[in-house]
Structures are given as structure tokens and as C-alpha cells.
Amino acid sequence: PVPPPAERAEAAERAARLLAPLLPEPLDHVLLQADLTAVAPGPLQRPLAEMLDVLADVESKGGATVYRFTPASVRRALDAGRTAADLHAFLAEHSRTPVPQPLAYLIDDVARRHGHLRVGAASSYVRCDDEALLNEILADKRAAALGLRRLAPTVLAAQADPAALLEGLRTMGYAPAAESAAGDVVITRADSHRTPPRTPPEPVPEGPPVPDDTLLSAAIRAIRAGDLAATAPRRPSGTPQAPGELPRTSSAETLATLQAAVLTGQAVWVGYVNADGAASQRVLAPVRVEGGYVTGFDHTADEVRTYPLHRITGVAELEED
Secondary structure, three states: OOOOHHHHHHHHHHHHHHHHHHOOOOEOOEEEEOOOEEEEOOOEOHHHHHHHHHHOEEEEOOOOEEEEOOHHHHHHHHHOOOOHHHHHHHHHHHEOOOOOHHHHHHHHHHHHHOOOOOOOOOOEEEEOOOHHHHHHHHHOHHHHHHOOEEEEOOEEEEOOOHHHHHHHHHHOOOOOOOEOOOOOEOOOOOOOOOOOOOOOOOOOOOOOOOOOHHHHHHHHHHHHHHHHHHHOOEEEOOOOOOOOOOOOOOHHHHHHHHHHHHHHOOOEEEEEEOOOOOEEEEEEEEEEEEOOEEEEEEOOOOEEEEEEHHHEEEEEEEOOO
16 A cells, blocks of 8 residues: 555655765765866766756766756746856856856857847737828727737737638728738639539430349239239128229228228228318228327228328228139
């Protein structure tokens, strides 16, 4: 098990006390030399070692550590926020020898050139030969969202992307123009609306398709359903209206006949009038009668269908051969 933090801290302190007599005392100084190096005759205190790692490069290690000062290492310290005065004071405080003139010159020379060039991020810019107009834009509170700042008397940098900058300036009442990387005005054209190209028609086959098992099975089912609908005899359960037509039956008779067909599994003749008023006769094998609807397999259409009972004009049982 991992010991609690208090026990770990106590163990670390105890180990430090036991090792302290066996280790050299950290030093708070180095020896600066005229060849732009510094020698640490032993281990250094942590703040001194961390600062030297920024200000100089380690050249060799051993009983003594040798650090070398270079323009790149001095620039690294300046990039970290130190000034030339800070570096001079640091070296004078932690060196047992005077600061050599070559090292002082190196620091001053790098510091003099440091920061002459500035690099930053900008999403877009605004340029105009009229400085007064740019001053007016900078003073406008509506331009705050664009993140404008002056880079030169005739150039403003913006944090907004070019499209947002153009839209923002136009909203403020100005008429800016977009500019390309080469400095030319970008001409925008309205999107043209054109019909898509026509897709080539499907090639016309030279002959009828070769029938497969699925097509043949569907054809056989359709033929059998048509034969059954055309030749199935019917036994009327009411008074015929005319030769070849189904008798009209009452709602009670229709419901009773369909329910009986559900129980026996027999198909029946059904007279049906659709929503357009067209009458038809169908051979239906009911499987469910409920809620004012009858559902069953329609042999005439060769599929399961559902019909409302109020549109059924009459039913007749199929006569047995």
C-alpha cells in the first residue's frame, strides 16, 4: 500500500538529513572568464542553476560544469523577459570574478538589436492613404469587435477575418474593397444559377430481360390468383340483384359471414366500392375482423389488404367443387 503524504514527506526529510553529510554544499557563485565561459566548481543552488540554463549553454560537465555565453543564449534570456540591466546585475551578484568586458559587450549588443523586428498574428488588415479616415475608424466604438490596431500610419491590423472585417466596415457606413495578396482589388461576381447537366438515359436493352426465379414465381402467383378470381363459384347468401353480380347483404350478415370465414379459414366473395365509387368483386381470405375493418389475403390483388366494412356491399361463400 502507498503510505500517506505525511509519512512520505517525513521519509524524504529523513533521507535528506542522512545524505546531507555525504554530499557537497550547493554553491551560490560561478567563475566568469574572458573567453565567454563560466565555471561552476560544484553543484549550484537551484535558482542560480535555473537562470544559467537560460542565459548560457552547458559546454561540459564533470567535477565542474562549464557554461558558454553565446548571442543565441543571451537572446533566449531576453525572450524570457529579462533586460540587459537584469543580466548585468545577475552576473555581478553571482560571480567571484569581475564580469569580463567581452561578456558585457555581448549582452549590450544583443539587447540593442533585440526586438527591432516584431512578429504577431493578424487575421486581416485595412490600409488607406487617408490617415484621418483610419483615425476615424479607430475612434468608432462600433469597430471594437473587429480588434483593430495601428501597425503603420496607413495600415490597421484586425483580429477579424477578411469577410467579417468587410461586413463590419460596411455596417459602419464605409465602402471597403477586398484586396488580394498581390494588392489587386478582388472582383466578386454573383453566383450563377444553372441547371445541372442532364444525366444520360439508361441504355435500352436489345431484348426482353432474361426471367429469373423471382420473376417467374411472381408471374405464376399472378396467373393463379387471376384464375381463382375468374372461376371461383359463389354461393349467394342473399337475393341476387342481377345475373353475375354479388347479392347485397345487410351489415349483420356481412359481419357474421366474415367472422365465420376467419374461424374456418375459407375465402369468400366480397363486393367492394372504393372511395371513387368504383365497384369490384374480390376473393378475400379474412384473417381479422375488428374496429370496422376486415384484413385478409386478397387473391385478386395477390396481397394482404384491409377494407372498411361500410364499403363492402355484400359477401358470398365460395361453392365447393
